[in-house]
Structures are given as C-alpha cells and as structure tokens.
Amino acid sequence: MALTSSQRYFNRELSWLQFNTRVMEEARNKSVPLLERLRFLSISASNLDEFYMVRVAGLRTQMLAGMNAPSFDGLTPARQLDKIAKQVDKLIEAQERCWVTLRSLLATRKISVLAVKDLDDEALVELRERFESQILPLLSPLCVDAAHPFPFLSNLSLGLVASLTRTEPEDEQAFALVPVPSHVPRFLQLAAGSKKRDYVMIEDVIGHFLPDLFPDFEVNSTGLFRITRDSDIAIDEEAEDLVQHFEFLLKERRRGRVIRLELNEGIDEELRHFLIESFECWDEDIQDADYLGMVDLKGLIDSGRHDLLFPPFTARFPERIRDYDGNHFAAIAAKDILVHHPYEEFDVVIQFLRQAARDPDVVVIKQTLYRTSDDSPIVRALIDAAESGKSVTALVEIQARFDEASNLKFARDLERAGVQVVYGLLGFKTHAKVSLVIRREGDRLQTYTHLGTGNYHALNAKIYTDLALFTADPVIGADVGKLFNYVTSSSRPRNMEKLAxxxxxxxxxxxxxxxxxxxxxxxxxxxxxxxxxxxxxxxxxxxxxxxxxxxxxxxxxxxxxxxxxxxxxxxxxxxxxxxxxxxxxxxxxxxxxxxxxxxxxxxxxxxxxxxxxxxxxxxxxxxxxxxxxxxxxxxxxxxxxxxxxxxxxxxxxxxxxxxxxxxxxxxxxxxxxxxxxxxxxxxxxxSGRGQALKTSRPQELPDPPRFKPRLVS
Structure with missing residues (x-):
C-alpha cells in the first residue's frame, strides 16, 4: 500500500518544536546542575522567539497572500499554523511548570525571586531608593489618548499596560504604557553583596510604583505584555546597491508587523482588547502565560554560584603544533591536523591567521566570514595582514540572519584597511567556512587551508562542537582557490578534484x-x-x-x-x-x-x-x-x-x-x-597529539553499535 506524504515525512516546523522541547527537557534533567537547567530553559525560550520571528512569520505571510500550496509532508500553511499553535501551547505550559520547580529549588539554595508585596519594610525602603535613583530616570511612561497616539515598540519589547482614571479636574478614562527598558536587568538584586541572593523582577517593581508615574490618575487595572515582530527579510535581487539595500531592510525589520502578542494570565479584558486593537494582531497568535520573556531567566545564572554550574573545562591546544615550536605552517605541512571544538581551542584558528599576517613569505590570504564575534580577532588579523602589504580578500556574507548589521560594520572596517571585500553571489548565501593562505616557499607557492563546519566565532567555539581541518594538500588548496574565484567572479567552478x-x-x-x-x-x-x-x-x-x-x-x-x-x-x-x-x-x-x-x-x-x-x-x-x-x-x-x-x-x-x-x-x-x-x-x-601519541592514546571506546537487520515480511 502506497504511503501518503504525512506517512513518509515529518513536518519541518513541528519537528523543530520537538527539538526545542528536548532542549527544555534538559531544564528538567536532575543530573544537570541547577543553574545550567535554568540556562536550558532560557535557551528554549530564546529559540521560540526566533521561531516566531522567522518561521511562523513566513507561514503567516504565505497565508495572507493566499498561498495554499502544501509542504512536502502535505500540510497547508494554515494547517501548519494550527498545529504549531497547539504544540506551542503545550511547550509554554511545560516551560512554566519547569520555572515553578526551578524557582522553588533555587530558593533552597539561597537564590530567591520574591514578590514586591512580600518584602519587609527595610527591603521596601531600599527598593524605593533604588527605583528613584536607578530605574525611574530610564522610564518613559506613555499616556495613550487623542494627543498621544499609540507608540511604536520594538521587537521583543516587554511592557506594562494600565487603565487609568484622571482624578483632576474630572473623571477621564485613559490607557497608559510603560515600556521596560531593554538595558535594565530583568532581575534586580536586593542587598547586593550579601550571601543570600534575593531578587525582584523589574516589571513587579515598576508596577508597585506605577502610581508615582501617573500622579494625576487613579490606576484601575494593570497588565503585562510582550510582542514579537516579523523579522524575516525579503531581498530585492534587482537592487542596484546590495549594501544600501540591506541597510534599508534592517531599518524596516525593526518595524515588522506584530506576529505574537504575549499577555499575563488573567489580564483585564479591557486591557486585552486595547492591546490587540493597538498592535493590530487580531489574527495573530495571542498567548496567555504566568511569566513572559523566559529568555531573561539567564540573568539569574551569573549570580556567583559556581557550585551550581557545570564544572569548568579548559580547552586543549594541539600538542603537535607545540612540537613545531608554534609554527602552524610547519605542523600542517608535516600532516593534516583536525581541531575538535570546543574540546580544543579556537585560538588555534586565530593564531594560524595571525602567523599568516606576520609572515613575510605569505603573499595572499582569502577568508569567508559568515558569523563572527564582536571585536573579532579574525577581522583584526585580516586588517593587520592588509596593512602589512599582503593581498587579502574577505568574503563577508551580509545575509547571515541577525548578524547583517555587524557584518556590514566589519566589511567597512576591512575595506578601510585595504582588504578586498566581496559580498558573494546574489541569491546564494556563502555558508562555507574557509581560509586560504598562499605562502612563497623557495621557487613555488604553497597553499595552507582551513576548512570548518562552524563559524569563525570565538565565543560560539566554546559551546558548539565543530571540526576544523588544516591541510597543506595542494589539490584541496587549488579547489578552495576555485571556490573563491567563483564567489568573486561569478564564474562557475570547473574541474573540482576533491571538494564538492x-x-x-x-x-x-x-x-x-x-x-x-x-x-x-x-x-x-x-x-x-x-x-x-x-x-x-x-x-x-x-x-x-x-x-x-x-x-x-x-x-x-x-x-x-x-x-x-x-x-x-x-x-x-x-x-x-x-x-x-x-x-x-x-x-x-x-x-x-x-x-x-x-x-x-x-x-x-x-x-x-x-x-x-x-x-x-x-x-x-x-x-x-x-x-x-x-x-x-x-x-x-x-x-x-x-x-x-x-x-x-x-x-x-x-x-x-x-x-x-x-x-x-x-x-x-x-x-x-x-x-x-x-x-x-x-x-x-x-591528530593533535603529535609526539605524545607515541606514548599514550585515548581510552578505547566500546565497540560501535552494530545494526541488527529487521525481518521484513
């Protein structure tokens, strides 16, 4: 019997939600240290935010455009959105139950998140002093009326909404908003410096002092909300200047339509209706939850309780490079080296490029940049190489989602230093992770190549497991040269011998x-x-x-x-x-x-x-x-x-x-x-052991799994 599409394939979006559920389940894993469990919960919330900003937003756009073509598993955009909503509801409920459990466990370890109403007089005095000196100057209370239209709020904004009645000169009804400043910590620590770590949430603090913000009004009811905006970018492939086009699109993305409105459980119906109308999200996802913006739970992780984190791990530096007195080129020329991040230092990659920048025999450096860190040492090495007279080409991918702005900045910095910056092929993201160094050795040119599975991002390399291969294989070097020629000249590569x-x-x-x-x-x-x-x-x-x-x-x-x-x-x-x-x-x-x-x-x-x-x-x-x-x-x-x-x-x-x-x-x-x-x-x-491999080897692994054939009738 022939199988239907849904019997052959799983839906992409629902499979991703299953993955994020597995991430959240690590927050319930008792074998994981307590603050690391909190980190997993925060990550699952951050993942869900991005899922809405891109994937759900894309499905919404298809549905609004009348595009009803099913995915290859047989689901239309509308059907996918329906299934997503049901699965997300279950995920959010699980996240909230998990937070209740973790909050209780944290309290037993002297990390407490308290309600302002439960604080004693001494703590309230301290809180008022902190509010007036550190928080109040940053707030912008907004009254919404005929003279003050509903304001623009940026993506992932958290805010308080209130229903007010003017006491003087007459009973006038109004609505008000108090956006929570994004650069204010979500958790405010009381009696900082004490061994006991007591925190209050910033929205609870603002809500407590809300009458101070609107002295001419009586506060009738309050609520909390959070918005998620469509953050996908639609590229015009006929744009004359791709860089200017992207700068325009990044500004437009800030104003993307609201595709998810989160409200606190039990919010007043009048406030609910006001927010739905104001954000124009009648047909979008509206989610009620006891706690909004769980991504901010990561703010509790840096509480100084290292005993509640994973034991620290120090990455190793490949011993074989030390066998060659730190000379990367000599070590690579002797034999290929594979660096396994994060167990081995990303600094290997940085030092490889720094050595190339300093080496007078290096004549050419070519580099792809998809994602990298702020103040990137890779970018710094390329700039140093260009300023020392080397021919340096950097392929900067400005279509790397949510890194577009930083990549444009890096591109300008590189160009000012004399680096030849290219932006790849229109319609094709350059996702390959490649460095090519060409060195003059005697009467020949020798290539040294780094090929990776991960980005040139020093921080990610501490938590992402990735492979980085260094090789002096001239055939691979030639193939990589063809790759760079392809993206700089738009000439399709011919006769690739080893790389695909x-x-x-x-x-x-x-x-x-x-x-x-x-x-x-x-x-x-x-x-x-x-x-x-x-x-x-x-x-x-x-x-x-x-x-x-x-x-x-x-x-x-x-x-x-x-x-x-x-x-x-x-x-x-x-x-x-x-x-x-x-x-x-x-x-x-x-x-x-x-x-x-x-x-x-x-x-x-x-x-x-x-x-x-x-x-x-x-x-x-x-x-x-x-x-x-x-x-x-x-x-x-x-x-x-x-x-x-x-x-x-x-x-x-x-x-x-x-x-x-x-x-x-x-x-x-x-x-x-x-x-x-x-x-x-x-x-x-x-491959990184060098001479040490002769005297010791890693412990033997158990026998690998063997497939046992199933009987098929």
Missing amino acids: LAPHGLRGKLFEYIDVEIANAQAGKPSGIWAKLNALVDQGVIDKLYEASQAGVPIDLVVRGICCLRPGVEGLSDTIRVKSIVGRYLEHSRIVAFGNGHALPSENAKLFMSSADWMPRNLDRRIETLVPIESPTVHDQVLDQIMVANLMDTQNSWELQPSGKYARRKLEDGETSFSAHQYFMDNPSL
Missing part, C-alpha cells in the same frame, strides 16, 4: 555515494551510511535514504534538530535509526561516512566533513563545502572517535520513534552510561 560544492555538485556527490552503498547491499556486500547533522529536511535526500534502506543498507543518523525522515517504517525505512544529542555542548559538526564495501567503521570508509546540513537551502541556495577526510590519523579521529562516540552516547541521547516522538535513551541490561561530551573532555584528539 553546493549548489553545483554537492547533492549529486551525496547521491553518487549513496548509490554505491545501494549497489553493494544489493550485491550482498557489506554497506553502511553514518551521518551527523543539525537538520535533515531535503525531500530528495530523504527519498534516496529510503531507497538505500529498502535495498538493505544499515543507516545510522545523528540529527540534533529538525528531522523530516520517518525511521523504522516497515517497507520504507526499516534499516534507518535516528538519534538526537542534546547536552552540555551544542552539536554542530556535520559528518558523513559511507562503508565503501565494508561494514562501518572501517579504515576504507569514504569519510567527509561538511558545512552543509541536508536541507534544500544548503544544497540548492548556498555556497557549501563537502570535504574528504583522507589523512589516516584524521580519518581515525573523525570516524572511530567522534562518530562512534556520538553513536554510543546514552547520557545525552534521544531516539526518534516512527510515530515522530522522541524517547530519551534508556540503558539496556549490562549497559553503562556513556557521555560523548564527557569522553572528549577527558581524552585528547588523535
């Missing part, structure tokens, strides 16, 4: 290797596919994996976030298993392995790392890389260490069921708990 690029060839290369596994399985040879991704959405890739499964290829997928593939369906995906890892670090690296006529893991496996997830946007509308791992040591590290550890993980793992639900991984009889994150914190990586 999206949108030209990466999808085809994946299909080619999957077809080899299908042929091997059909011929009775060993076969297998392992992949580690952030998202699996592309229908073509999913269908090809279904085809491989039906041929008998064992497939193990580690997909952190969205997964639209339905595993374990008889006759469709019997041989596919999917798991998600959510824990201390954010899994971000992309890896794919093909058995190549052998059971995985194998030294003969075809192994790749990539900047691309398996999504239509990555494969068809972005510049991405698929990088072969050929060095035996790096091959062992990525396949036998990293992939095996991820597949063996039990502590942070969730297994995707055919129903679409995720079940936390349970230990089987005789099995011991194993955390991939803890393993890599405890054990140095293979």
Whole structure:
C-alpha cells in the first residue's frame, strides 16, 4: 500500500518544536546542575522567539497572500499554523511548570525571586531608593489618548499596560504604557553583596510604583505584555546597491508587523482588547502565560554560584603544533591536523591567521566570514595582514540572519584597511567556512587551508562542537582557490578534484555515494551510511535514504534538530535509526561516512566533513563545502572517535520513534552510561597529539553499535 506524504515525512516546523522541547527537557534533567537547567530553559525560550520571528512569520505571510500550496509532508500553511499553535501551547505550559520547580529549588539554595508585596519594610525602603535613583530616570511612561497616539515598540519589547482614571479636574478614562527598558536587568538584586541572593523582577517593581508615574490618575487595572515582530527579510535581487539595500531592510525589520502578542494570565479584558486593537494582531497568535520573556531567566545564572554550574573545562591546544615550536605552517605541512571544538581551542584558528599576517613569505590570504564575534580577532588579523602589504580578500556574507548589521560594520572596517571585500553571489548565501593562505616557499607557492563546519566565532567555539581541518594538500588548496574565484567572479567552478560544492555538485556527490552503498547491499556486500547533522529536511535526500534502506543498507543518523525522515517504517525505512544529542555542548559538526564495501567503521570508509546540513537551502541556495577526510590519523579521529562516540552516547541521547516522538535513551541490561561530551573532555584528539601519541592514546571506546537487520515480511 502506497504511503501518503504525512506517512513518509515529518513536518519541518513541528519537528523543530520537538527539538526545542528536548532542549527544555534538559531544564528538567536532575543530573544537570541547577543553574545550567535554568540556562536550558532560557535557551528554549530564546529559540521560540526566533521561531516566531522567522518561521511562523513566513507561514503567516504565505497565508495572507493566499498561498495554499502544501509542504512536502502535505500540510497547508494554515494547517501548519494550527498545529504549531497547539504544540506551542503545550511547550509554554511545560516551560512554566519547569520555572515553578526551578524557582522553588533555587530558593533552597539561597537564590530567591520574591514578590514586591512580600518584602519587609527595610527591603521596601531600599527598593524605593533604588527605583528613584536607578530605574525611574530610564522610564518613559506613555499616556495613550487623542494627543498621544499609540507608540511604536520594538521587537521583543516587554511592557506594562494600565487603565487609568484622571482624578483632576474630572473623571477621564485613559490607557497608559510603560515600556521596560531593554538595558535594565530583568532581575534586580536586593542587598547586593550579601550571601543570600534575593531578587525582584523589574516589571513587579515598576508596577508597585506605577502610581508615582501617573500622579494625576487613579490606576484601575494593570497588565503585562510582550510582542514579537516579523523579522524575516525579503531581498530585492534587482537592487542596484546590495549594501544600501540591506541597510534599508534592517531599518524596516525593526518595524515588522506584530506576529505574537504575549499577555499575563488573567489580564483585564479591557486591557486585552486595547492591546490587540493597538498592535493590530487580531489574527495573530495571542498567548496567555504566568511569566513572559523566559529568555531573561539567564540573568539569574551569573549570580556567583559556581557550585551550581557545570564544572569548568579548559580547552586543549594541539600538542603537535607545540612540537613545531608554534609554527602552524610547519605542523600542517608535516600532516593534516583536525581541531575538535570546543574540546580544543579556537585560538588555534586565530593564531594560524595571525602567523599568516606576520609572515613575510605569505603573499595572499582569502577568508569567508559568515558569523563572527564582536571585536573579532579574525577581522583584526585580516586588517593587520592588509596593512602589512599582503593581498587579502574577505568574503563577508551580509545575509547571515541577525548578524547583517555587524557584518556590514566589519566589511567597512576591512575595506578601510585595504582588504578586498566581496559580498558573494546574489541569491546564494556563502555558508562555507574557509581560509586560504598562499605562502612563497623557495621557487613555488604553497597553499595552507582551513576548512570548518562552524563559524569563525570565538565565543560560539566554546559551546558548539565543530571540526576544523588544516591541510597543506595542494589539490584541496587549488579547489578552495576555485571556490573563491567563483564567489568573486561569478564564474562557475570547473574541474573540482576533491571538494564538492553546493549548489553545483554537492547533492549529486551525496547521491553518487549513496548509490554505491545501494549497489553493494544489493550485491550482498557489506554497506553502511553514518551521518551527523543539525537538520535533515531535503525531500530528495530523504527519498534516496529510503531507497538505500529498502535495498538493505544499515543507516545510522545523528540529527540534533529538525528531522523530516520517518525511521523504522516497515517497507520504507526499516534499516534507518535516528538519534538526537542534546547536552552540555551544542552539536554542530556535520559528518558523513559511507562503508565503501565494508561494514562501518572501517579504515576504507569514504569519510567527509561538511558545512552543509541536508536541507534544500544548503544544497540548492548556498555556497557549501563537502570535504574528504583522507589523512589516516584524521580519518581515525573523525570516524572511530567522534562518530562512534556520538553513536554510543546514552547520557545525552534521544531516539526518534516512527510515530515522530522522541524517547530519551534508556540503558539496556549490562549497559553503562556513556557521555560523548564527557569522553572528549577527558581524552585528547588523535591528530593533535603529535609526539605524545607515541606514548599514550585515548581510552578505547566500546565497540560501535552494530545494526541488527529487521525481518521484513
């Protein structure tokens, strides 16, 4: 019997909400330190904000435009919005129950969030002094009447709304708003410096002193609200000046329509109606909750209670570079090096570029920049290189969502220093993470290349798990040179030898290797596919994996976030298993392995790392890389260490069921708990060990999981 679309695929948006539920579940995980649980709850709220700003806003736009075409899983925009609303309601209820629990637990550890009405006289005196000196000067109380129209409030604004009656000279009704300043801490600590940490919420403080803000009025009722605006950007591909166009769009984004209005539970109906009318959100999501803006809970994490956080971890610096007295070029020339973030320092990447900037023999540096940190040391190194006379090209992606403004600033700084700045190809985001250094060595030019799965962002590299490959392979260097020529000249790359690029060839290369596994399985040879991704959405890739499964290829997928593939369906995906890892670090690296006529893991496996997830946007509308791992040591590290550890993980793992639900991984009889994150914190990586590898090796991992074929009738 043929399966319907909904039986073959999971909906992308609903799958993402399942992922965010797994993030929130870490806030309920008793094995996680208390303040880290609070961090997970805050992250789940932040994720939900962005989901509304982009994904829900996009569906709303489709629906308002009368676009009723279903997604590949068979749901129209209206149907998706209906399902999203129901699932979000459940998620918000779970978040609020979680906050009630965490708030109670924090109180037992002398971190208390108190109501102003429950404070004693001494605390109230202190609070009034703090309010008048530190908060009142920052407030802008707004009366809304014929002379004062409803004001513009920016995205994610939190504010108080009140119904007022003028006492003099006559009983005149009015509404008022008090926006909460965004740069004021959400939690105000009382008696700062004491061992006991008592906090009050800023909106509670403002509400308590609200009569002081409107002395000519009687306050009838009050409420709290928060808005989320449409923050997606629609690019005009015919714009004459892309930079100016983006600057205009960024200003317009601030004024995007309100697509979600959050109100406190039990708000007065008159105030509810006033806000709905004023924000013109009659058809948008209106959510009632006891606590608005849970993203701000992160403000309690920095309370000085390090005993309630994860034990500190210091990233390692690759010993092999030290074997060469810190000379990155000599170490890379000797053998490829793979740096595994965050377990190994991002400073390796920074020092590589700084050395290139200082080295008189380096003549050319080329760099992609998708996301980077404020005051980026990468940007500083490129500027230093340009000012020292080197030819420096920086490909700055100004379409990196929510980083557009900072990337435009970096671009201007780089241009002032003499860097050749390009903005990539119109219609294609450059998502590849690549550095190319060309060094004159004797009578030849030698290339040194860095290829990564993560961004050039020093802060993200402390919490994101990513791979960074350094190689002096001249063929890869030539391929990377063609990549840069492609994005600077719009000339499609020809004769790529080792790298595969999206949108030209990466999808085809994946299909080619999957077809080899299908042929091997059909011929009775060993076969297998392992992949580690952030998202699996592309229908073509999913269908090809279904085809491989039906041929008998064992497939193990580690997909952190969205997964639209339905595993374990008889006759469709019997041989596919999917798991998600959510824990201390954010899994971000992309890896794919093909058995190549052998059971995985194998030294003969075809192994790749990539900047691309398996999504239509990555494969068809972005510049991405698929990088072969050929060095035996790096091959062992990525396949036998990293992939095996991820597949063996039990502590942070969730297994995707055919129903679409995720079940936390349970230990089987005789099995011991194993955390991939803890393993890599405890054990140095293979390719970075250098001389130390001769005397010691990381502890052996348990045998990798073996696929047990299911009986198919």
